[in-house]
Amino acid sequence: MIRILIxxxxxxxxxxxxxxxxxxxxxxxxxxxxxxDNGLHVIFHHRDDSDTFTAQLVVNLGLQDFSCxxxxxxHLLEHMLLEGTTRFDRKTLRQRIRxxxxxxxxxxxxxxxxxxISLHSDYPDIALDTLHSxxxxxxFNKQDFITxxxxxxxxxxxxxxxxSPFGKPIPVLTEMAKAQLFKGTELYCDNLSSPDHLRLDYIxxxxxxxxxxxxxxxxxxxxFDEQAILxxxxxxxxxxxxxxxxxHNPIPRWQPDYATINARNALFNPEANLxxxxxxxxxxxxxxDYYEIIAEYFSExxxxxxxxxxxxxxxxxxxxxxxxxxxxxxxxxxxxxRWLPEAQQSFVDLYQQLQKKGIPEKDVERIKxxxxxxxxxxxxxxxxxxxxxxxxxxQIRETGKMPDFVANIKQVNAGxxxxxxxxxxxxxxxxxxxxxxxxxLTVLQFVLISMVVTAMIWPLLRRLRKxxxx
Numbered sequence: 001m002i003r004i005l006i007x008x009x010x011x012x013x014x015x016x017x018x019x020x021x022x023x024x025x026x027x028x029x030x031x032x033x034x035x036x037d038n039g040l041h042v043i044f045h046h047r048d049d050s051d052t053f054t055a056q057l058v059v060n061l062g063l064q065d066f067s068c069x070x071x072x073x074x075h076l077l078e079h080m081l082l083e084g085t086t087r088f089d090r091k092t093l094r095q096r097i098r099x100x101x102x103x104x105x106x107x108x109x110x111x112x113x114x115x116x117i118s119l120h121s122d123y124p125d126i127a128l129d130t131l132h133s134x135x136x137x138x139x140f141n142k143q144d145f146i147t148x149x150x151x152x153x154x155x156x157x158x159x160x161x162x163x164s165p166f167g168k169p170i171p172v173l174t175e176m177a178k179a180q181l182f183k184g185t186e187l188y189c190d191n192l193s194s195p196d197h198l199r200l201d202y203i204x205x206x207x208x209x210x211x212x213x214x215x216x217x218x219x220x221x222x223x224f225d226e227q228a229i230l231x232x233x234x235x236x237x238x239x240x241x242x243x244x245x246x247x248h249n250p251i252p253r254w255q256p257d258y259a260t261i262n263a264r265n266a267l268f269n270p271e272a273n274l275x276x277x278x279x280x281x282x283x284x285x286x287x288x289d290y291y292e293i294i295a296e297y298f299s300e301x302x303x304x305x306x307x308x309x310x311x312x313x314x315x316x317x318x319x320x321x322x323x324x325x326x327x328x329x330x331x332x333x334x335x336x337x338r339w340l341p342e343a344q345q346s347f348v349d350l351y352q353q354l355q356k357k358g359i360p361e362k363d364v365e366r367i368k369x370x371x372x373x374x375x376x377x378x379x380x381x382x383x384x385x386x387x388x389x390x391x392x393x394x395q396i397r398e399t400g401k402m403p404d405f406v407a408n409i410k411q412v413n414a415g416x417x418x419x420x421x422x423x424x425x426x427x428x429x430x431x432x433x434x435x436x437x438x439x440x441l442t443v444l445q446f447v448l449i450s451m452v453v454t455a456m457i458w459p460l461l462r463r464l465r466k467x468x469x470x
Contacts, residue, residue: 029402031389038242039214041397042233043389045221053222054118054382055127057135058390061210062111065248068189072152075108076195077203079148081115082106085137088130096130104130110187110324114390118382121223125232132236135211140204149195156192173263174330177277177432180261181328184254213237214245217393221382251326261432272340273434274333276347278425282325283391289409290417293367295320295329297359298350302331306346312339316347323391337435344431351429358418365414372406
C-alpha cells in the first residue's frame with residue numbers, strides 16, 4: 001500500500017511549472033490530497049523555499065457538538081492528551097520538540113480540535129512520531145484529569161469553587177452576541193462553561209468514539225522528501241484502526257435576536273468597548289466572498305467616517321469571521337463612557353446607510369482588486385496555511401484541490417452583492433457594549449464587598465477582644 005502511494009504521489013507531485021514562475025496564489029493551490037484505506041484524509045503542501053516542517057492533525061470534534069453544560073468536554077480531552085502519553089511524560093513530550101527549535105500547539109474550536117507541531121525541516125520524523133503518540137497513546141490518568149481542569153479554569157479566568165460568590169465567570173461579550181445571533185442553537189453559549197462536573201469515563205468514551213482515522217485530517221506543510229514522508233505516515237497514521245466515521249448532530253435553524261447587549265466592564269476600568277454584529281456565512285458558503293467584500297467596505301467607512309470622532313481609543317474596524325461554517329461580521333472600537341453614545345450612533349448611521357444604499361459598483365470593483373492583490377502578495381507562514389487548508393478540508397477531500405479564491409472573488413457581481421445586503425441584512429444591527437458600572441453601582445458594590453469583609457473578620461475581632469479582656 002505504501003509503495004503504491006509513493007508511486008502515485010511521485011506522478012502527482014511532478015512540477016509542471018518552476019517555482020519561480022508561480023504566483024503566490026498558484027503556490028497556495030498546489031495541494032495534494034488523498035484518503036487512506038483507514039479513512040484518514042491527508043493534505044500535502046510542498047514549499048521549496050521553507051526550512052520548516054509543520055504537521056497538523058485535525059479531529060472533526062468541536063465545541064458545537066456539545067450542549068452548553070458539556071461544552072468543555074473536547075477542550076478537556078485536548079489538554080489531557082497533551083499532558084503526556086504512554087511513551088512520553090509531559091516534560092519529555094514538549095522538550096523533544098523544543099530541543100529542535102520547534103513548538104507544539106493545540107486548540108479546540110467550534111468545529112474541530114487540532115494539534116500542531118512545527119520544527120526544522122531536517123526532523124519531520126520527530127514531528128510525525130510525536131504527533132502520532134499524542135493522538136494514539138493516551139494515558140488517561142487521574143492526575144492529568146485534575147490538572148487539565150485546572151488549566152481550563154486558568155485559561156478562562158474562572159474558578160473551580162462553584163460555591164464562591166466571586167466564582168462565576170464574567171460573560172464574554174463576543175460569546176454573548178453570538179449566542180443571540182445564533183439563537184435557537186447551542187453553537188454558542190452566553191456564559192463560560194465549567195469542566196468540573198465532567199467524569200473521566202465520559203472523556204475516555206469521547207476519545208474512543210471520535211478520535212478515529214475516518215474523523216481526522218492530517219495536514220503536512222514544508223520542505224520535505226515526499227517518499228520519506230509517505231513512509232512515515234504509512235507506518236504510523238495509516239496504521240490507526242479502521243472504524244466508521246462518527247455521526248454529528250445536525251445544526252438546527254436559528255432565529256437571530258438583535259436586542260442590544262449592555263454588559264458591565266471591570267469595576268475600575270474606564271474603557272468602553274463598542275461592538276456591532278451582523279449575520280454572515282461560513283467558509284464553505286458560495287456567498288462567502290460577497291460577505292468578505294461587504295466587511296471590507298464597512299471597515300473602510302468606519303475608518304474614514306468615525307476615526308476622527310472624539311474619544312475613540314483605537315481605529316474602528318470590521319471583519320468577517322467565517323473560520324467555521326457559521327460566520328458573522330463584527331465591527332469594533334474602543335472609547336470611554338463619555339463618548340460611547342456618539343460613537344455608537346456613528347456605527348448605526350453608517351450601517352443603515354450601507355443597508356439602504358448598498359455599495360457603489362466602482363467600490364466593489366476596487367475592493368475586489370484590492371483583495372486579490374493582498375491574497376497574491378501575502379507571505380504566509382505555516383500556521384496561516386494550515387488554517388486555510390483546515391477551513392477548506394471538506395472541499396479538498398471532495399474535489400482533490402483547493403477552492404480558487406482569486407477566481408471566485410473576480411466573479412462577484414455588484415448587483416447580486418447589493419441584493420444580498422438588501423435581503424439578508426436586518427434593519428438594525430446587534431449592538432453590544434462593555435462599560436464601567438455607574439457611580440451608583442460602583443458605590444453599591446463597594447458597600448457589599450465591605451459588608452462581606454466585615455462579616456468575615458468581625459468574629460475574629462470579637463474573639464481577640466475577649467482574649468485581651470481575660
